[in-house]
Amino acid sequence: MTQGLLALGIQELGLDLSADNIADLETFMREMSRWNRVHNLTAIEGEDDSIRLHLIDSIAVLPVMRKYLKASSPAIADLGSGGGLPAIPIALVESGWNLTLIEAIRKKTAFLQHIRGKLGLGNTEILSERVEAVAIQRPAQFDAVISRAFTNLARFLELSMPLLKPDGLVFAMKAKRADEEMQAVNPRDWHLIADEPLHIPNLSVERRLLVLSPVRKSPPLMLDQ
Numbered sequence: 001m002t003q004g005l006l007a008l009g010i011q012e013l014g015l016d017l018s019a020d021n022i023a024d025l026e027t028f029m030r031e032m033s034r035w036n037r038v039h040n041l042t043a044i045e046g047e048d049d050s051i052r053l054h055l056i057d058s059i060a061v062l063p064v065m066r067k068y069l070k071a072s073s074p075a076i077a078d079l080g081s082g083g084g085l086p087a088i089p090i091a092l093v094e095s096g097w098n099l100t101l102i103e104a105i106r107k108k109t110a111f112l113q114h115i116r117g118k119l120g121l122g123n124t125e126i127l128s129e130r131v132e133a134v135a136i137q138r139p140a141q142f143d144a145v146i147s148r149a150f151t152n153l154a155r156f157l158e159l160s161m162p163l164l165k166p167d168g169l170v171f172a173m174k175a176k177r178a179d180e181e182m183q184a185v186n187p188r189d190w191h192l193i194a195d196e197p198l199h200i201p202n203l204s205v206e207r208r209l210l211v212l213s214p215v216r217k218s219p220p221l222m223l224d225q
């Protein structure tokens, strides 16, 4: 039996979602499920309920993002957006935030453009590019970078660095392996600001959101000769 987002406990996240938010999130899920059947869009398998749980997983990061983002209309890049997680649900709920979805595979960005039009998501832009190319075209333009199931933490941070403003933040959605992945991160390059456990209703697996910022590099001291 297919359950709606409400039945899966989305309200337990404490996000104060409106009826319009819920309806838009349901539309997004329905479209993803429909495109998935035809275009094999994402690796997400199973019934609609499973797709809904992926969506809830994506918006569970919002309370933590709200806590750490200081700008009122932050520019946020989602690296390797795939079918739009987590950027589309975030953009739907946070209409004042600007989301840039970066995805290399064209059939996926075709879906993202479709959903952008269908839901009237004027606060999103879709870039059909490799992240490495965007880093060159758009240096230091983002208040934050996020990704879900994109790559390992060290590589994600390496790709995020050129995109971030000097005081920008990285939000890394992680499961249990986060500690292991942190070992590969150079503390001279990154501060771990927070490691927040996430509670996902109806999902027993562990989820965490790491918040990191690049270490400011002081200019070298000019000593008198």
Ligand SMILES: C[S@@+](CC[C@H](N)C(=O)[O-])C[C@H]1O[C@@H](n2cnc3c(N)ncnc32)[C@H](O)[C@@H]1O
Pocket (backbone or CB within 6 Å): 042, 043, 079, 080, 081, 082, 083, 084, 085, 086, 102, 103, 104, 105, 108, 129, 130, 131, 132, 147, 148, 149, 150
């Ligand atoms: C496992 S999927 C995850 C998709 C989505 N974030 C989610 O959670 O469902 C990873 C996505 O990253 C994209 N990707 C991988 N490397 C990339 C790169 N260097 N630039 C842009 N997209 C990339 C892939 O095409 C794929 O769609």
